[in-house]
Amino acid sequence: MTGTLNDEMTAGFGGYFPTWCPGCGNFGIWAALKNAFKKMNLDPEKMAVVYGIGCSGNMNDFLWVNSFHGLHGRAVPVAVGIKIANHELPVIAVVGDGDCYGEGGNHLLHACRGNHDITVVVHDNRVYGLTTGQVAPTALKGFKAKSTPAGIIEVPVDPIALALSQGATYVAQGFSGDLVHLADLIVRGVEHKGFSLVNIFQPCVTFNHLTTYQWYRERIYKLDTTNHDPADLKKAFQVNLESGDKYPIGVLYESNRPTYTDSLAQLSESTLVSRSPHPDRIEKLASEFV
Amino acid sequence: MINLTVKIGGEAGFGIMTTGLFLGKLATRSGYHAFEYPEYPSLIRGGHNVVSVRISDENVFAQEKDTDVLVCLNLETYELHINELKKGGLIILDQEKVDISKSSVPNPKNPILAVPFSKIISDNKLEIVMINNIALGVLEAVLGIDKSILEGLITETFLRKSQEIIDKNLTAARLGYEAARTGLPDGYSVKIPKKESPPKMYLTGNEAVGFGAIAADCRMYVAYPMTPSSALLHYLAAKAEKCGMVVKHAEDEISVINMALGSSWAGVRSMVGTSGGGFALMVEAVSLAGITETPIVIMMGQRPGPATGMPTWTEQGDLLFILHSGHGEFPKIVLAPGDMKEAYEMTIEAFNLADIYQTPVFIMTDKYLLEGHASVDKAQIVNYQFQINRGKLLSQKELDAIKSYKRYEVTDDGISPRAITGMKGSLHQANSYEHLENGHTTEDANERIRQVDKRNRKFQTYLKNDARLPTVYGPKNADITLVAWGSTKGPALQAMKECKKKINLLHFTHVWPLPSKETKEILQSQKRLLLVENNSTAQFGQLLHMVTGVSISDTLLKYSGRPVDPEEIIEKVQTMI
Numbered sequence: 048m049t050g051t052l053n054d055e056m057t058a059g060f061g062g063y064f065p066t067w068c069p070g071c072g073n074f075g076i077w078a079a080l081k082n083a084f085k086k087m088n089l090d091p092e093k094m095a096v097v098y099g100i101g102c103s104g105n106m107n108d109f110l111w112v113n114s115f116h117g118l119h120g121r122a123v124p125v126a127v128g129i130k131i132a133n134h135e136l137p138v139i140a141v142v143g144d145g146d147c148y149g150e151g152g153n154h155l156l157h158a159c160r161g162n163h164d165i166t167v168v169v170h171d172n173r174v175y176g177l178t179t180g181q182v183a184p185t186a187l188k189g190f191k192a193k194s195t196p197a198g199i200i201e202v203p204v205d206p207i208a209l210a211l212s213q214g215a216t217y218v219a220q221g222f223s224g225d226l227v228h229l230a231d232l233i234v235r236g237v238e239h240k241g242f243s244l245v246n247i248f249q250p251c252v253t254f255n256h257l258t259t260y261q262w263y264r265e266r267i268y269k270l271d272t273t274n275h276d277p278a279d280l281k282k283a284f285q286v287n288l289e290s291g292d293k294y295p296i297g298v299l300y301e302s303n304r305p306t307y308t309d310s311l312a313q314l315s316e317s318t319l320v321s322r323s324p325h326p327d328r329i330e331k332l333a334s335e336f337v
Numbered sequence: 338m339i340n341l342t343v344k345i346g347g348e349a350g351f352g353i354m355t356t357g358l359f360l361g362k363l364a365t366r367s368g369y370h371a372f373e374y375p376e377y378p379s380l381i382r383g384g385h386n387v388v389s390v391r392i393s394d395e396n397v398f399a400q401e402k403d404t405d406v407l408v409c410l411n412l413e414t415y416e417l418h419i420n421e422l423k424k425g426g427l428i429i430l431d432q433e434k435v436d437i438s439k440s441s442v443p444n445p446k447n448p449i450l451a452v453p454f455s456k457i458i459s460d461n462k463l464e465i466v467m468i469n470n471i472a473l474g475v476l477e478a479v480l481g482i483d484k485s486i487l488e489g490l491i492t493e494t495f496l497r498k499s500q501e502i503i504d505k506n507l508t509a510a511r512l513g514y515e516a517a518r519t520g521l522p523d524g525y526s527v528k529i530p531k532k533e534s535p536p537k538m539y540l541t542g543n544e545a546v547g548f549g550a551i552a553a554d555c556r557m558y559v560a561y562p563m564t565p566s567s568a569l570l571h572y573l574a575a576k577a578e579k580c581g582m583v584v585k586h587a588e589d590e591i592s593v594i595n596m597a598l599g600s601s602w603a604g605v606r607s608m609v610g611t612s613g614g615g616f617a618l619m620v621e622a623v624s625l626a627g628i629t630e631t632p633i634v635i636m637m638g639q640r641p642g643p644a645t646g647m648p649t650w651t652e653q654g655d656l657l658f659i660l661h662s663g664h665g666e667f668p669k670i671v672l673a674p675g676d677m678k679e680a681y682e683m684t685i686e687a688f689n690l691a692d693i694y695q696t697p698v699f700i701m702t703d704k705y706l707l708e709g710h711a712s713v714d715k716a717q718i719v720n721y722q723f724q725i726n727r728g729k730l731l732s733q734k735e736l737d738a739i740k741s742y743k744r745y746e747v748t749d750d751g752i753s754p755r756a757i758t759g760m761k762g763s764l765h766q767a768n769s770y771e772h773l774e775n776g777h778t779t780e781d782a783n784e785r786i787r788q789v790d791k792r793n794r795k796f797q798t799y800l801k802n803d804a805r806l807p808t809v810y811g812p813k814n815a816d817i818t819l820v821a822w823g824s825t826k827g828p829a830l831q832a833m834k835e836c837k838k839k840i841n842l843l844h845f846t847h848v849w850p851l852p853s854k855e856t857k858e859i860l861q862s863q864k865r866l867l868l869v870e871n872n873s874t875a876q877f878g879q880l881l882h883m884v885t886g887v888s889i890s891d892t893l894l895k896y897s898g899r900p901v902d903p904e905e906i907i908e909k910v911q912t913m914i
Binding site for chain 2: 062091094097108113124125126128130131132154157311324328330334337
């Protein structure tokens, strides 16, 4: 980045102006995140956003909040660590599909299981943008890209089924072309006590000419216009499975289970970072070895 | 002087290690020093376990090859270790299970004490696990251990169980004692009667590091189980709730270190522990800690590689791997404690250095240091004075005084003031990309150079303020100077004590960064150097050569998976003079 940030640029969580391609789906997610933070009255100094690596991760310079820009695939464990250290902070991981469902897939499973109270916002454009156009784990079968010129053999990862089956307690899907709806999903995800996944369909205007804005508009439908009950895990699986060539957006599932930090007795009185140093335990601990 | 070694061997899963630990505790509670070296295969049941406990009324630094007492709970122990028995040494064997007449190894002239372990168990309706206590009762009789010390130890071990269980275990010990007293052959003489001595702690390297971490106010320990570091995870997990620490067994080592970097960035002292293979997975994040300037303590317990190697054995084979770990250029600090006291103190120091330099700090250990017990005077530990130094971590008041906070402010010492999220005025980002002083991404040539130089200046600051030269043990002018780092300190000190030649030891605990000029001077001021390392390629020798230009041609390198024996050092010294 060049030039100094001024107050005007950083107002309302803003930062440098994005370097994404004109028309990129990231703009919608960026705006929805800022709107969600504003709506929740979050203090940019009393929260943490963790980024992975990719076009999505580049948001680190466009969103002015306390943040940790980590490694490709590893945003989720960093976010979990921050939450354990200070469970009063809202912690959001901004990641991409390759980041979260490919390189860091294992971390996603285990963060769901632990019900760590973080919100994982996944940019799902079914393609790798920053490395100039290879298939993502969510690429539709047969998609032709630089790394799979004959079409991808694997079937796409199903992030919704994955999160549902591994114990996530808030599972939502949004569309970067519907800002208001998406911002609401993010607000509900951050406010939800427990692990939240927000999978966001977004077009990549440069490297994915299949799943365009138009393509999505023809296929998505809003769950809140149906009689879907987000408290019902079976129905969440069902609506995800039965969607076929239609894609539901909205909250697929939400339930309550104690979070990881709520289950730790040592965090019941204060956060890990704010607890006072313990009185001298050295004598007692040393005696145990005599 | 009393110098007594007892080896206890048997099939894995029958409490051999517990018997060894208890014998060590009996010795230290009787006023003696003790050093334990356990050997076991990478199996849960079956296979051969042996534990060697060396006991002395003087300081004891390492194991002894030969043994005074050999307790054989199976025939294999007899066959594998009978040649290590000292002249007049005592064989104790399980009368029913160990029939040495069936062995191809000839009957020694050593006295034999046959104990009917299995018969005692069945006749008295005891449980098989109580064979430990029968053996301890036998040793009580053989070694003249004070009865009340053994009974006290058994009683407190089962304190939370019923009185019936305590009584059964006490009975087992008593029956072992009686069997040994009546059957004890002539010719065995080394005893350890109770004597007055200041209280001693008897602990493993894993426990010393864990204890140090608690003392240093470490609040987050993340690990994935891996021998030989798993017992550190177990120790801290057991203490976590009471000590206000979170101990997280994460899904893999990549998650382990990233999670710890998250908690550290959010302000809590954080540590990870692993061995070579697990550390290999962490390497990318070591680099992340370097550029984001996030403090992290990494306890690295070496074992023989490559790959899975020999999981339950020892080696110092990962020094250069650690030094070069993490892509890109950034400072890191490597400490290598040589005994339990140093493991405790250097863990505390590692946390301070990590906070001061905002970069990865390693505690280099190995199976030999981590899994064996050794005694240390309790007063030496509890009287150790230290401060918790969090470096340039800002208080809210200090942050208030800064008009526009810059996380990566370019400073003379290379270290920037650190605010944590949640503080007023802390707005910043930690960035794995090269960044401006305010944390934002940059590819500008000048800004890049400024940040690289800033980070590299930490090396100079460390060398000026915190580097430690090797400690010289023994006479100033020796014919031969042993050069060692980390855990080979013990065998080297023991060799010095027993060797009739005039030798001393240069022991390095602060192995990286090394001050070039001063290290060179120390090396060159010795008459003749002998490098002692537990690896095949003289890794520390290579490092010394790189830093000082001094090349050590005489080496004792051991890479069989076994620790260096003091006797091997003495032998080597004798061939040199």
